[in-house]
Amino acid sequence: MADSEKHSRLSRLVGEPGLVGTVSVDRVVSAVASYGMWALTLGIIAFLWLPLSQIVVLSFTENSVLFPFEGVTLGNYVSLFTNEGLLAAARQSAFVATVSAGVATLIGVPLGFAIARHSFRGRSLLRGLVILPLLMPGIIMGISLLILFRVVGLPAGFFGTVLAHSVYGLPFIVLPVVARLAVFDRNLEEGARDLGANGRGVLKDVTLPIISPAIAAGFVFAWLRSFEDFIRVFFVGGTMDALTKEMYGMVVYSQGTEAMDPMATIIVLVVSAALAVAINFRDILEYV
Amino acid sequence: MSAIHRLGDAFERRGKRAKLALMAGPGVGWLLTLILVPMAFLVTVSFAEIDSSYDVVWSFSASNYGELFVGESGLFQTPFIDSFLLSLRIAGATTFLTVVLAYPVAYLLTRLSGRRFKLVLFAVLVPFFTIFIVRIYSWLSLFGSQGLLNSALLSTPLVSEPLGIFEYGIAAVIISLTHAFFPYMLLTLYSSLEGIDYGVIEASRDLGASRLEIAKDVVIPLSAQGLITGCVFVFVPALGTFITPQFLARGKFTMIAEVLTARINELYAINYGAAGSLFLIIPTVIAFAIVMRTTSLEAMG
Numbered sequence: 001m002a003d004s005e006k007h008s009r010l011s012r013l014v015g016e017p018g019l020v021g022t023v024s025v026d027r028v029v030s031a032v033a034s035y036g037m038w039a040l041t042l043g044i045i046a047f048l049w050l051p052l053s054q055i056v057v058l059s060f061t062e063n064s065v066l067f068p069f070e071g072v073t074l075g076n077y078v079s080l081f082t083n084e085g086l087l088a089a090a091r092q093s094a095f096v097a098t099v100s101a102g103v104a105t106l107i108g109v110p111l112g113f114a115i116a117r118h119s120f121r122g123r124s125l126l127r128g129l130v131i132l133p134l135l136m137p138g139i140i141m142g143i144s145l146l147i148l149f150r151v152v153g154l155p156a157g158f159f160g161t162v163l164a165h166s167v168y169g170l171p172f173i174v175l176p177v178v179a180r181l182a183v184f185d186r187n188l189e190e191g192a193r194d195l196g197a198n199g200r201g202v203l204k205d206v207t208l209p210i211i212s213p214a215i216a217a218g219f220v221f222a223w224l225r226s227f228e229d230f231i232r233v234f235f236v237g238g239t240m241d242a243l244t245k246e247m248y249g250m251v252v253y254s255q256g257t258e259a260m261d262p263m264a265t266i267i268v269l270v271v272s273a274a275l276a277v278a279i280n281f282r283d284i285l286e287y288v
Numbered sequence: 289m290s291a292i293h294r295l296g297d298a299f300e301r302r303g304k305r306a307k308l309a310l311m312a313g314p315g316v317g318w319l320l321t322l323i324l325v326p327m328a329f330l331v332t333v334s335f336a337e338i339d340s341s342y343d344v345v346w347s348f349s350a351s352n353y354g355e356l357f358v359g360e361s362g363l364f365q366t367p368f369i370d371s372f373l374l375s376l377r378i379a380g381a382t383t384f385l386t387v388v389l390a391y392p393v394a395y396l397l398t399r400l401s402g403r404r405f406k407l408v409l410f411a412v413l414v415p416f417f418t419i420f421i422v423r424i425y426s427w428l429s430l431f432g433s434q435g436l437l438n439s440a441l442l443s444t445p446l447v448s449e450p451l452g453i454f455e456y457g458i459a460a461v462i463i464s465l466t467h468a469f470f471p472y473m474l475l476t477l478y479s480s481l482e483g484i485d486y487g488v489i490e491a492s493r494d495l496g497a498s499r500l501e502i503a504k505d506v507v508i509p510l511s512a513q514g515l516i517t518g519c520v521f522v523f524v525p526a527l528g529t530f531i532t533p534q535f536l537a538r539g540k541f542t543m544i545a546e547v548l549t550a551r552i553n554e555l556y557a558i559n560y561g562a563a564g565s566l567f568l569i570i571p572t573v574i575a576f577a578i579v580m581r582t583t584s585l586e587a588m589g
Contacts, residue, residue, distance in 0.1 A: 044392075111315030147330060164322065247422065
């Protein structure tokens with residue numbers, strides 16, 4: 001009795017319907033497998049959190065390494081907020097990321113609609129092309145744009161970086177929009193039209209509200225990828241300030257690195273919160 | 289159908305085409321001018337030369353490739369080839385490890401629902417909202433003989449000297465790359481596993497299949513598409529990775545992206561860089577072809 005209770009508890013644990021009349025060997029295997037799966041997952045989560053937890057802890061400690069422990073402090077945050085160069089670079093990167101993600105959204109949302117809702121020649125090729133910015137190594141995008149910009153006479157800097165990052169962010173907008181429209185119940189639009197809404201009204205009051213969490217989450221991801229990109233801005237950014245270039249120099253010359261952990265801690269908080277709001281704590285995966 | 293109807297249809301078709309062009313045009317233009325044209329251009333430049341004022345001279349030459357392949361001690365004995373082969377091995381190991389780690393988590397996610405599902409998913413994704421370069425900096429102080437991992441192990445009675453796997457070098461690069469690319473693998477695997485009808489698994493269990501047989505004959509074949517896509521999305525970017533080996537190899541070896549960056553940045557040899565880039569473009573194109581054959585875009589959201 002106790003055994004079968006345990007089994008059903010385990011089944012609930014893995015969300016598996018209880019199997020009636022299975023032999024007990026299978027039950028044991030099932031228990032081991034589900035406990036094993038959880039143990040493995042928790043181990044992997046611990047591995048994934050290893051750098052993050054070190055970053056957060058070190059942002060509050062005296063020393064830049066964990067041992068020897070020298071006490072808790074907010075000094076690192078002070079040195080972050082007094083490091084004018086780093087802050088200026090962070091502001092510049094945030095500006096680039098906002099413009100780039102904005103451009104990617106303006107271009108990507110209609111592209112997503114075209115791919116999801118229209119049939120035309122080259123549609124499947126276009127669907128494939130959209131993933132290319134995500135697939136190609138960053139260094140290829142950096143070098144190829146550097147050469148192109150040089151030949152057409154576009155100086156390296158803000159404009160070139162925005163072009164590079166906006167195409168880099170495009171998949172993060174288009175893919176969720178297409179996926180969302182694929183499972184979208186078009187009867188809702190049908191119904192709105194029957195109730196007298198015109199095309200614009202249907203789009204504004206029915207379609208966009210339903211897919212906007214996908215767009216918002218896509219924007220957050222595109223923004224973050226631009227903000228934390230190093231290799232593309234390294235090639236096409238010229239002498240423009242960028243947070244990652246600044247940090248790269250800090251690590252190479254081991255100077256002022258105590259400001260990096262607080263910065264990353266703030267970013268992880270802001271992005272998690274933004275994403276949680278964007279998706280309203282609902283199925284994250286649908287929009288990733 | 290009357291002529292007037294046909295005319296009306298034609299107008300409607302043109303209207304639709306104009307609307308479509310307006311919707312897809314900017315995106316297509318972006319992808320063409322910022323991805324495809326630069327890539328084609330890069331390949332062209334790899335056959336050109338650079339003059340003393342660093343301008344491209346449009347004369348056909350294969351000397352850039354010669355420089356890649358022919359070393360002082362013979363054919364294929366160049367730092368570039370060494371780096372390329374090493375990068376292939378590192379990317380391969382990274383891909384393998386992400387599959388091994390992501391498969392059970394992805395499978396578990398498909399069996400969960402509600403709050404548990406969201407909790408596990410959030411726990412898995414949050415570490416990737418840290419700035420990448422800070423994460424690498426964090427690995428920098430975790431690895432090494434004085435690093436946190438080895439110090440922690442040394443303080444236990446289990447080990448008496450620093451473990452080689454936690455030293456700077458290939459293992460450190462592979463571990464942190466596996467960490468960095470884990471979510472790509474997880475999300476593609478999850479979306480393909482989620483599509484599997486659980487009834488099929490139950491049916492095969494009822495028919496007497498063991499767990500191993502179910503995994504081998506049902507789950508893995510049915511999720512093969514996601515597996516292939518995930519591998520491609522990990523392997524190709526890992527091949528061209530720059531910051532990770534830059535910091536965690538500590539000069540013990542260089543990966544292909546570092547060789548190219550050094551050439552372009554220090555010597556401004558963009559023709560040499562372009563020729564070397566081809567060794568990252570070709571895998572990208574192959575990967576693209578694989579993804580086009582195996583995956584539907586809707587499945588990738």
